[in-house]
Amino acid sequence: MHAFPRSISLLPIDLGFSDLGESNRIAIEFNSRLILFRDFTDSIQMQFDEVVYRIKIEAAGGLLKKKAKSEERLILKGVSGSLFPGEMLAMLGPSGSGKTTLLTALGGRLGGDLAGSITYNGKPFSNAMKRNTGFVTQDDVLYPHLTVTETLVYTALLRLPGTLTKADKVQHAEGVISQLGLSRCRDSIIGGPFLRGVSGGERKRVSIGQEMLINPSLLFLDEPTSGLDSTTAQKIVSTLWELANGGRTVVMTIHQPSSRLFYMFHKVLLLSEGNPLYFGRGDSVLDYFSSGGFAPSVAMNPADFLLDLANGVATADTNEDQAMIKQSLVNAYQSQLSAAVKSELASDGSLQIPTSDWKLRRWSNTWLDQFSVLFRRGIKERKHESFSTIKIMQVLVVAILAGLLWWQSDIDHLQDQVGLFFFYSGFWGFYPLFQAIFTFPQERMMLTKERASGMYHLSSYFMALTLGDLPMELVLPTVFYAITYWMAGLKHTAGAFFSGLFVLLYSVLCSQGLGLAIGAAVMDQKSATILGSVIMLTFLLASGYYVQHVPVFISWIKYISISQYTFKLLLGSQYEDDQTYRCGPNQACLVRDFPAIKAVGIGGTGNVASVVAMAVMLLLYRIIAYVALMRVGVTRN
Template sequence: MHLTLSVRDGEFCGRVQFEDVVYKIKTKAKGSINAKQSERAILKGISGAVLPGEMLAMLGPSGSGKTTLLTTLGGRIRRVGNNLDGSITYNGRPFSNSLKRNMGFVTQDDVLYPHLTVTETLVYTALLRLPSTLSRQTKVEQADAVIAQLGLAACRNSIIGGPLVRGISGGERKRVSIGQEVLINPSLLLLDEPTSGLDSTIAGRIVSTLWDLTKGGKTVVMTIHQPSSRLFYMFHKVLLLSDGNPIYYGKASDAMDYFARIGYAPTVAMNPADFLLDLANVTVMLAGISTDDAREDRASTKEALVSAYRNHLHGQVSEELSGISKQLKEYEPDKMATEWCTTWCEQFKVLLQRDLKERKHESFSGLKIAQVLLVALLAGFLWLHSGGHVQDQVGLLFFVVGFWSFYPVFQAIFTFPLERTMLTKERSSGMYRLSSYFAARMVADLPMELILPIIFVTITYWMGSLKPVAASFFTNLAVLLLSVLVAQGLGLALGALVMDLKAATTLASVLMLSFMLAGGYFVQNIPPFIAWIKYISLSYYAFKLQISSQYSPSDTYQCTPVMRCQVADFPSIKLVGFDHQGMALAALFLMLFLYRLVAYLGLMRVGVTG
């Protein structure tokens, strides 16, 4: 079955031109703190063009710059100062945000949700990336067509899997990644090492699928490390890079003849791709001289290859680019749609469904449920006979507040650092707005983050002999759930701002311990210069409201065998007091909003905005 997708209105034609592309990075000498930064050129004046119906393969050893060039062509490296020079156009136009939604980009690493099935992965992608003019049923049919086209029917109901979850094979995972991009029917498809780590049979099947796409007028550009000879001759064009320099650009079938003409021919019959890679590495026997016998031979050979390219091929490339430019002047490009493929509400709905399906395995894992239940039962048995003992009950209230301050923070810290790669991948392709992703994530977390605290409180409240009144129980529960959401927001903010798990968890530990120590239970006489910490402590406000759910200023307790005292005078209760309850509630709601706002701004700073 062959994939048949309708061309969308405004789709750009896949003519890609790049001329004298130079990319530099800043470097600093190792072991020297005060060393001045210098520039290192990763790409050194690379030119070429790919037309509809052509497949360009970029070859070269590791570190030659092929992935950097592919990323640049995909619009994922932006100009900052003079780091990027040269011209890159798509059908005569520069890169734009609307353009990226019409091109496909497959990264070397397969970034997929492990607990979704193959069908779910592709259907969710179709719902997000295909235009709103198509019905849901049509989008599902498009996903089914891609599954059939890429030979994934046998594993369509299997989960993707990951390092800790058994799922589909590496070759099937790679085809799912390609399928996510093929779904949008892109005019231009870029792939970074699509055959990496796969056996020759699976690699051949993937390249054959890509070659079939070019027969439909698509433009395919890929990096590939060491293809077989059969795959090599499937490429229409080859770009060979060595240390950022182009040493060959042209038809794959002409590559061996070109190098033979300039004096470099293999002494034995061999795979053309292997020979080209050996040339780029300068490690083969050339004209009877071993070029790796001495560093001077290597340098001179590399310079000879670069000079030969400039003398024999650079002019041809310039003529090809000039001819394409003249054709484009006669071609009036279609107006490209600048709006998103789907509405904000549609994005929110699909992302919410996907999050709920993916995250339920993590949030309701047996380990987490067992952890919460064991702590709840342990606390319940420890405070089983605490009724009437104010000291014990106040301690239980503060323990519950403390546990459900730490636990959500350290769960939420992992959210955005672990999803950063996925978020960057999907946002780089213009799949959805950052705001719709963030809103869906917040809503999806609500049932998963609140069910376990409800179970915890239900156990500890009644086993701990707290006030057996429905109003008190539900007030206690509501305050705890609010503090859980605040703590979760703090964890999200720290994770989004720092994006480094070790640093974020260290910072969270310091903050939460500071908040807890200033929460009004451990220290009664806090020095004035540091007492302000309690006003930013969620533990302080939550503890204050929890006390109010159990006691009133008129309540008394047995302070001595013959005397009853006012609860309001009990040291821990006196410190937090019964006044300003409205302010405490308002402070928690303010934190609930501010922490999430900080998390959102952190994602805008770190990730792709739009």
């Protein structure tokens, strides 16, 4: 067995508290400009003791195959440590070692079977702590059509306290832009997979900037240098190092940092298959392993050497020897290093200081302020998709084609006109449905991220999205209806035109609500599309146009069919109950007796019932969507 030292220094670095003076404040200066101020009443000491996390893996099964019993797997196996204000902790380890899981647990975002103790200034995670914590995910979840400035300003308006004015929040966002070196791309859009925007490093700095806006005392970052070149990675970690030296507590996972980055870490935690192999000062890690007989044979990056050890690669290459090396490192940690970690946890070094008053509030801003910002942000982002060239051309081409097909039809060709109204109900049932189905699956990651940060009420988000989409969702059907109505030569009265337009827009809102409900409930674009197609086709088939004599046992579908009510109301907007048409040579028939119209009826109390039924569906579908969204994210408010 390799020998290991009895203890290793785990004392926090000197933060220079004696230099604070009576004001008890520190000003952090970046780029020769004072940007942010830290108050040490907001400093956080984090401690985690014997953190264990288990998951259950469901065995695969099928219709003809018996499902095996689920398997329980340990992801974290008793990880302990502590971090003081002014320190930056880097969690290293190979893929699957539990780095991200531990980071998520420390950030208060991990549910499930989590055991052990995690405290912040001696207290468990709370809503106040959430507002004082920044969390940067590995994937940059940003709106692609917003510029860098817009992204940070909207975040500032949502996350900074309501005691600040709008101008103060905008100025704060401008300061972060300057602080992170984003001035050159401030007016560039973020971009995405199919939309050219800022570079990967700039996108990562925008994500970090969103969290820095609240001036967090505790900042978590998951792989902040992933996919970046060494120079960009150096700039980002240097910024984080300066933040830590300014009094923040910074925790990050990092896969394979360069040697320059490694020596910037105040503390290092090395994990292997959920087991801690080392926790302590970064500049002492090589001495610790060298004293146990594990020293690099050639000059190399310390991070690469540590990853080799975590993978069980030292002097042997066989799987058996690798497992033995891993186990020896785990045993050495338990017998030699664990006691020093525990002694630091047991020391009375917690900063028992109350948090600022505004951070104890449940929400940073009022419901109305949240709604206002989300409404404006939503319109600015989604207008690009709603009014994209391809969608406008799609609607215009179909409208002109329909107008030419039904060119100047008259009531004597009643079948043609009835077919046009059914086409209205079908086309504007499917189109808004599929527009809305994709809304929440596409927004899920953003909603999860922002709700986990406690940025806004779910209700303010939902109302802002619902009302913000109204003008965009109603413009294209209005244009479509106006083109086809006059080309088809329908009734030339203002009452008929506007009542038909009202019915069509009413139907669009109902179909949109159904799409939102399906998307929120399923949260998978492919599955939601299939389900939406089946439901809407069922509505169309039961609407009374294709089949007038529907069997009783299935006729109930028409009472929940948006298409049936829309078709009925559109007919009522164009024809009177006693109106006639020429059904043969010198023969007039009542419109209401026409087979396709008689099946649904026109006029009377039926129209009122249809309006009420659609109003119920308009509200019900949105309530279902809202309830389904309550399971998205960490907080359920």
